[in-house]
Amino acid sequence: MFERVGDYPVDPIMIGADDFAQDPRRDKLNLTVGIYQDAQGQTPVLRAVKAAEQRLVETQTTKSYLALTGDAEYCEALGQEVLGASWRGDWVAAQTAGGAVALRVMAELLSQMPDPPKVWLQTPTYGNYVPILMAAGAKFGQVPYYDPIRCEVTFEQMLDGLGAVSPGDVFLLQGMCHNPTGADMTAEQFTALLEVLEARGIVPWIDLAYLGFARSFEADCAMARQIAARFPECIVCITLSKSFGIYRDRAGALFVKTRKADRGGLHRAVSAIVRSGASHAPDHGPSVVRTILQDQELKALWLQELDLMRRRVAQVRVEIAREECDTFGTQDLAYLARQQGMFSLLPLTGPQEAALTREHGIHVVKGGRVNVARLGTRDIGWLVRAVRDVMAQT
Structure with a gap:
């Protein structure tokens, strides 16, 4: 019966993540799924979360x-x-x-x-x-x-x-x-x-x-x-x-x-x-x-950690714009520094987006969506050079 299963719409984010997993290259960059990563490429467990979990272990009386x-x-x-x-x-x-x-x-x-x-x-x-x-x-x-x-x-x-x-x-x-x-x-x-x-x-x-x-x-x-x-x-x-x-x-x-x-x-x-x-x-x-x-102490700790994550993402945006300006003297990506949060859309056509992955190993979500929160310091220049290269293609 299963040969009659039709086509289902799949979230482009999941398609992008699957394409990255199937890419055999070792030198590749995953800017698809929306998770926060620190400068070392890790998604940390917040200290406030760890403390709350420990408290739950000690005080929770039922799983009903x-x-x-x-x-x-x-x-x-x-x-x-x-x-x-x-x-x-x-x-x-x-x-x-x-x-x-x-x-x-x-x-x-x-x-x-x-x-x-x-x-x-x-x-x-x-x-x-x-x-x-x-x-x-x-x-x-x-x-x-x-x-x-x-x-x-x-x-x-x-x-x-x-x-x-x-x-x-x-x-x-x-x-x-x-x-x-x-x-x-x-x-x-x-x-x-x-x-x-x-x-x-x-x-x-x-x-x-x-x-x-x-x-x-x-x-x-x-x-x-x-x-x-x-x-x-x-x-x-x-x-x-x-x-x-x-x-x-x-x-x-x-x-x-x-x-x-x-x-x-x-x-x-x-x-x-x-x-x-x-x-x-x-x-x-x-x-x-x-x-x-x-809990006021845990809440204060959580807000402090959340603010650190927010500031790191904002700094990555600023560094992308600065890298492009310093290296190429252009400002095609300057808008990234004015936007907020994890995500932005690269100003690429469909063929340019495909070239970004094919020629440079940078995987994005269809439509040019990138998760800037997954960029480490060494990745920023890689992304800027790759975007400039594919934008030069007609």
Whole structure:
């Protein structure tokens, strides 16, 4: 029967990682999967995480099931931390196995509504959104967000695209350090966007995956807080893989704001969807997060370590721009120093991108996405020379 299995959309990030693994060359550079690495090429376990894990070993008394929506204390601590004063009693919350499961639960909920809304995406956007929405059977469309050749946000085009969106539809946007572009809206642009969404009756759905990698954890929560304060209904998905360095431990959450009369039914719907899919979320990562957020010393240590990671990534961006200017006297990559977070898009055509891998052993995600956080000091010159070489090709 399996010869009838059709083609499935695969996240381009995973394709890029597979291509790297199959490349037989020893002299190759992997800029695909979104993990943080230090200058030695390691993804460290944070000291705050180690301390919290040790505390859990000593104090945890059971491994029994939690509710389908997870640990209420974890959701409460994370909700207060991310949403601030907007975190009150008008939210339905669920602990999830990272942000991808939170996204999938919400996509299924939307697709199962009597009159399913259409989900609108920024383009280019996170490579897993389309597979998640398709798997859930959700309707979706796209609006322009970023021009990878001109290396700038196409804000007015995005607003024009939203002119085709119907009231009651959903706009899935990303928080700071937008993946894959690394290009964020200005504060003024974001305020203008919210005005358009409010005026047109569009429900905002924000995905937060890189809190702390733009300016600080507190500052990077501002977008979600503005949405939560302004809209009676909105959706917030969170993953903490990058912020706490706990990629494999799967800590995430889904927060949905709605009217008081609708919360009971929404909670039952979320619980049922969780049960039919991932069922109970893993709890080790969320327990680590809860332990850190509830202890002022551990929280201070974690924020200090997160800030060090953020500053290293920002410095790598500056060094790329400096290396190009010093070596070639050009500024084609200068925009990288103005962007934030792990990811950016290289200003390459399809053939140039293919040449980058074929001729220089540098593997990127289709569309030119690179994870600058995986660059060591000795890799920066390699990348700059390779990009300059393929850009000279027609």
